[in-house]
Structure formats: C-alpha cells, structure tokens
Amino acid sequence: MSIGKKHWVFADGDLPPMPEGLSGPKAHEALMVVNSGDQKATLSITLLFEEAEPQKDLTLVVPPWRVKCFRLDQPIWGTDYVIPFGQYALIVESDVPVVAVFGRLDRRPGMAYYPVAPFAE
Numbered sequence: 568m569s570i571g572k573k574h575w576v577f578a579d580g581d582l583p584p585m586p587e588g589l590s591g592p593k594a595h596e597a598l599m600v601v602n603s604g605d606q607k608a609t610l611s612i613t614l615l616f617e618e619a620e621p622q623k624d625l626t627l628v629v630p631p632w633r634v635k636c637f638r639l640d641q642p643i644w645g646t647d648y649v650i651p652f653g654q655y656a657l658i659v660e661s662d663v664p665v666v667a668v669f670g671r672l673d674r675r676p677g678m679a680y681y682p683v684a685p686f687a688e
Contacts, residue, residue: 569604571664580655595640
C-alpha cells in the first residue's frame with residue numbers, strides 16, 4: 568500500500584534573486600517526492616502567481632519505490648520553462664498516493680534551508 572496523498576499544495580513558493588556579494592550555491596527551492604507504491608506516480612503540476620497567469624500541465628514521474636528531487640530554479644521537467652523570481656504557489660496532483668516535501672535554500676541574511684509546510688488533501 569502506498570503512503571501519502573494524491574493532492575498537495577505548497578502556498579509559499581518564493582524564488583529570491585541571489586543577494587549581491589554572495590558566492591557559492593545559488594538560492595533555490597526543490598520539490599522532493601516519495602513514491603512508496605508498486606506503480607509509477609505521474610504528477611501534474613500547476614503554478615500560481617500573484618501577477619501572472621497560471622502555468623499548467625507540467626508533468627513529472629516518480630518510479631515505484633523511489634524518491635526524486637526536482638530543483639525549481641532550473642528548467643523543469645524536460646521543458647525550457649523556468650519559474651520566474653518572486654512569489655508563487657505549487658499544486659501537485661498525483662494519480663497514486665505520494666509524499667511531497669518542498670524545501671528552500673535562501674541565502675538572504677538571516678535565512679537558511681527550511682521546509683515549507685504543505686496542505687494535503
């Protein structure tokens with residue numbers, strides 16, 4: 568039996584530009600998905616923005632009994648699409664139950680790496 572849910576919402580996406588004067592890894596966010604079932608998980612991703620139309624129908628696949636990490640500051644899921652800097656929300660809909668976690672490495676002063684709490688239905 569698969570562990571998890573089929574619907575996940577991460578409402579606090581925020582890709583900040585790299586602060587001036589810093590070197591090393593770029594600030595980034597990532598979506599980590601665990602598929603503990605015997606079938607592949609096909610996920611449909613929708614991005615919502617404050618000032619722009621939604622980006623829909625992005626698809627990713629997680630094989631059975633695997634974890635996959637998807638960086639969100641790079642072209643995603645076999646497309647040329649790059650999430651723009653600023654606030655966004657991420658809706659994940661899966662055809663089988665999965666566990667999804669969203670994390671952020673934020674290099675602004677006083678920040679660090681931390682997970683963002685989801686809403687799961």
